[in-house]
Amino acid sequence: MNRTSRYSLLAVALCGVAAWQQGSADVKAGNSQVLGPFVGQTAVRDAANVSPKLIEFYGTDLGFSYAHRGRLHLIFGDSMGVEAGDPIEKSNGGKFDDSFGSIDLSKWGDPTKFAPGHIPPVFIGQNPNSTEAAAIDVGRPMEEFKTPIGGFSDGTNEFGVFFTYKPMGCSVDADCPEHTSCDTGLGEAGAHWKDPAGLTFPCNDNFTATT
Numbered sequence: 001m002n003r004t005s006r007y008s009l010l011a012v013a014l015c016g017v018a019a020w021q022q023g024s025a026d027v028k029a030g031n032s033q034v035l036g037p038f039v040g041q042t043a044v045r046d047a048a049n050v051s052p053k054l055i056e057f058y059g060t061d062l063g064f065s066y067a068h069r070g071r072l073h074l075i076f077g078d079s080m081g082v083e084a085g086d087p088i089e090k091s092n093g094g095k096f097d098d099s100f101g102s103i104d105l106s107k108w109g110d111p112t113k114f115a116p117g118h119i120p121p122v123f124i125g126q127n128p129n130s131t132e133a134a135a136i137d138v139g140r141p142m143e144e145f146k147t148p149i150g151g152f153s154d155g156t157n158e159f160g161v162f163f164t165y166k167p168m169g170c171s172v173d174a175d176c177p178e179h180t181s182c183d184t185g186l187g188e189a190g191a192h193w194k195d196p197a198g199l200t201f202p203c204n205d206n207f208t209a210t211t
Contacts, residue, residue, distance in 0.1 A: 033116075035115065035116050037080070038074075039059075039060060043121070045155040047121075049126055055124060055133055056132065057133045059080075060076040061076070062147060062148065065077075066151050066153050072105055073102045074101070074102065077147040089127065089132050089133065095141050096138075099125065099134070108120035146162070148163075149161050165199065167200055169194070170183075
């Protein structure tokens with residue numbers, strides 16, 4: 001997964017240690033407790049995100065984690081740098097806005113020691129010599145609403161799963177050989193379907209909504 005380096009704060013709740021009943025597949029969970037935010041405006045920042053330049057990282061959404069080479073890696077969805085809503089990594093023109101981070105498991109490998117005021121700071125990817133949080137670059141535009149939906153490691157390589165939405169348009173049947181016919185009554189709203197940036201939605205100019 002190539003890493004080049006809205007809008008809610010991501011909080012973490014630690015569930016009680018699950019107790020496996022011997023001889024049974026049932027899992028029993030203890031009480032849950034909110035310990036504090038992992039990332040966002042009020043989270044404790046990793047020292048590397050504070051100096052030499054304080055990172056601009058206000059909040060993010062989603063969050064998927066996997067262990068890889070001694071660190072817990074996290075991939076986040078649409079992220080913003082400041083409260084006003086500006087996306088991270090302005091230098092890419094908003095082409096990417098999904099952030100990533102990690103936790104050192106050699107220091108924070110025992111979750112039973114987590115407590116309010118004592119949770120691991122997440123090192124957020126940060127572009128060198130800048131205040132920009134780094135964005136995940138998958139080689140195609142992944143701006144707002146195009147987002148990671150999972151990640152995993154095989155011990156050697158990291159893998160990310162991402163969601164993007166671009167319909168395929170047609171003007172004649174031959175444009176879509178896998179379908180029997182092309183519906184020329186449908187149009188598009190938003191970015192052109194051939195443009196990988198932006199969102200594209202099918203529409204029908206003759207459709208009238210009724211209530």
